Amino acid sequence: MGGGETQVLVVEDDEATAEFLLDNLRADGYRAAAASGVGEGLRAIEVRQPDLVLLDLLLEDGHGLELLDTVRSADGLASRLDPALPVIVLSGRSGETDRVRGFARGCDDYMAKPFSYPELHARIRAVLRRAADRSRRGVLRVGALVVDPITRRVHLDGKPVHLSAKEFSLLQTLAADPTAVFPKEQLLRDVWGYVSMGNTRTLDAHACRLRKKLAGSARPFVLNLRGVGYRLTEAL
Amino acid sequence: MTTLLAAVAGWMLVAALLWELRRRAALVADAAHELRGPLTAISLGTEALRRQPAARHRAEALATEVCRMEIAADDVAAAARGRRAVAHPEWLDFARLVRRSGEAWQPAAGRRGGRVTFDWRAGAAAVRADRRRLAQAFGNLLANAVEHGGGEIVVRSRPAKGGIQVEVEDRGTAASRRVRRAGRGRGIAIATRALEEAGGRLVSFDRPGGGRVAVAELPVERPS
Numbered sequence: 003m004g005g006g007e008t009q010v011l012v013v014e015d016d017e018a019t020a021e022f023l024l025d026n027l028r029a030d031g032y033r034a035a036a037a038s039g040v041g042e043g044l045r046a047i048e049v050r051q052p053d054l055v056l057l058d059l060l061l062e063d064g065h066g067l068e069l070l071d072t073v074r075s076a077d078g079l080a081s082r083l084d085p086a087l088p089v090i091v092l093s094g095r096s097g098e099t100d101r102v103r104g105f106a107r108g109c110d111d112y113m114a115k116p117f118s119y120p121e122l123h124a125r126i127r128a129v130l131r132r133a134a135d136r137s138r139r140g141v142l143r144v145g146a147l148v149v150d151p152i153t154r155r156v157h158l159d160g161k162p163v164h165l166s167a168k169e170f171s172l173l174q175t176l177a178a179d180p181t182a183v184f185p186k187e188q189l190l191r192d193v194w195g196y197v198s199m200g201n202t203r204t205l206d207a208h209a210c211r212l213r214k215k216l217a218g219s220a221r222p223f224v225l226n227l228r229g230v231g232y233r234l235t236e237a238l
Numbered sequence: 239m240t241t242l243l244a245a246v247a248g249w250m251l252v253a254a255l256l257w258e259l260r261r262r263a264a265l266v267a268d269a270a271h272e273l274r275g276p277l278t279a280i281s282l283g284t285e286a287l288r289r290q291p292a293a294r295h296r297a298e299a300l301a302t303e304v305c306r307m308e309i310a311a312d313d314v315a316a317a318a319r320g321r322r323a324v325a326h327p328e329w330l331d332f333a334r335l336v337r338r339s340g341e342a343w344q345p346a347a348g349r350r351g352g353r354v355t356f357d358w359r360a361g362a363a364a365v366r367a368d369r370r371r372l373a374q375a376f377g378n379l380l381a382n383a384v385e386h387g388g389g390e391i392v393v394r395s396r397p398a399k400g401g402i403q404v405e406v407e408d409r410g411t412a413a414s415r416r417v418r419r420a421g422r423g424r425g426i427a428i429a430t431r432a433l434e435e436a437g438g439r440l441v442s443f444d445r446p447g448g449g450r451v452a453v454a455e456l457p458v459e460r461p462s
Contacts, residue, residue: 016275022282029289094274116277116308119285
C-alpha cells in the first residue's frame with residue numbers, strides 16, 4: 003500500500019486517536035510509533051529519526067507548534083533533528099487563521115479534525131513524495147546554508163550567494179561532511195583534479211573568497227586548520 | 239430625569255443581552271470543539287475496522303453515520319457564528335452512498351421485525367455534493383421511516399429528467415402516522431434542507447394502504 007520501511011511518528015495526546023492512527027498506518031505498511039507530548043516527541047524524533055511526523059497541536063506539556071519551531075530551527079549539527087523533516091499538522095482548529103499560522107511556522111500540510119484516514123494517507127504519500135524528490139536532488143543543508151547540487155544554487159539565511167564554478171565545487175565537497183576536516187591534498191585532487199600535491203595557494207585563495215562570501219551568517223564557514231586542511235564548520 | 243433613567247435601563251438591558259449571546263456562542267463553540275476529538279478517534283477506529291473482512295460491511299455503514307456526526311459538529315461550530323457549515327462538494331457514487339445509509343439502519347429495522355430492501359433501477363449515477371450532507375439527508379429519511387414505519391422499508395430509485403429519484407417508503411400504521419405528525423418536522427426539515435443544498439428537493443406523501451413515501455430528487459452526471 004505504500005509504507006515499506008517508512009517510519010511515521012504520531013505526536014498526539016489523545017490515546018484513542020493515537021492508537022487508531024497507528025493501527026491504520028501499520029495496516030498500510032508503515033513503521034509507526036506514538037509520542038504524547040512536545041518533549042517526548044522531540045526525543046522520539048532524535049532517537050527514531052522518522053521520515054514524517056503527524057503532529058497534534060494541543061499536547062499535554064505544550065503546543066505542537068513549539069515542537070515544529072524546534073525542528074525547523076535545528077541546524078542539523080548540534081542535535082540529530084533534521085530541519086527539513088516533513089510534518090503534517092492535525093488540529094481541532096480549522097479556521098483560516100489557524101491553518102495560515104501552521105503553514106507560516108513551517109508545516110508541510112494541515113488537516114482539521116475530524117479528518118478521513120484515506121485523505122490523510124493520500125496527503126502523507128504526497129508529502130513523502132516531495133521529500134523524496136528533495137533528497138534525490140541531494141540538497142545539502144548546514145544550519146542556514148543550503149546547497150543545491152542540481153541547480154548549483156546556494157542560499158544563506160534564505161538569500162542567494164553567487165559563487166564561481168570552483169568555489170561551488172569546493173563548497174559542495176566540504177558540505178558533504180560539514181564538520182569533517184578535508185586535507186588540502188584531498189581537496190586539490192577532488193576539486194581541481196590534481197593527482198599529486200600541487201600549489202596550495204590556488205586552494206587557499208578560493209577558500210578565502212568562499213569564506214568571505216559566506217560571512218553574512220552567525221556561524222563561521224570554511225575554517226582553515228593550518229597545515230592540515232579545511233572544514234566547512236564546527237559542531238556546537 | 240425619567241427619560242434618562244429609561245435610556246440607561248434600556249442600554250443596560252441591551253448590554254446584558256449581548257453578553258448573554260456572547261456567552262452562549264462561546265458555550266456552543268466549546269461544545270463543537272470538544273466533539274472533534276472523539277469524532278476523529280471514532281472515524282479512525284471505523285477505518286481500522288473496515289480492514290477486517292468480517293466487519294467491513296458494518297464498518298462502511300458506520301462510516302456513513304460518522305459522516306452525519308461530522309457535518310453536525312461542523313454545523314454546531316458554524317451555529318456559534320450564526321452560520322451553516324461550509325460545504326465541501328465532491329463527485330460521489332450516489333447508489334453506494336444511499337445503500338450504505340440503508341445498511342446503517344438495517345439493525346434498527348430488524349429489531350422492529352422488518353428490514354431495509356433496495357430496488358435500485360437508476361443505474362450508476364454520480365452526484366456532486368458534500369458527502370456528509372447527503373449522508374445527513376438519507377440518514378434522516380431512513381431514521382424517520384424506521385422509527386415510524388414499523389420496520390419494513392423499501393429504498394427505490396429510478397431515473398428522472400436530468401436527475402435521479404430515490405424513494406424511501408415505509409408501511410407505517412395510522413397510529414404511528416399520528417405519532418409521526420406530532421413529532422414531524424425536524425428530521426424531514428433537515429433532510430429537505432440538505433437535499434436543497436445539493437441542488438435537489440424532497441417531497442413526501444401518504445402511501446395508499448398505509449405508510450409514507452419520501453421522494454428525494456437530485457441532478458446527476460451519468461457516466462459517459
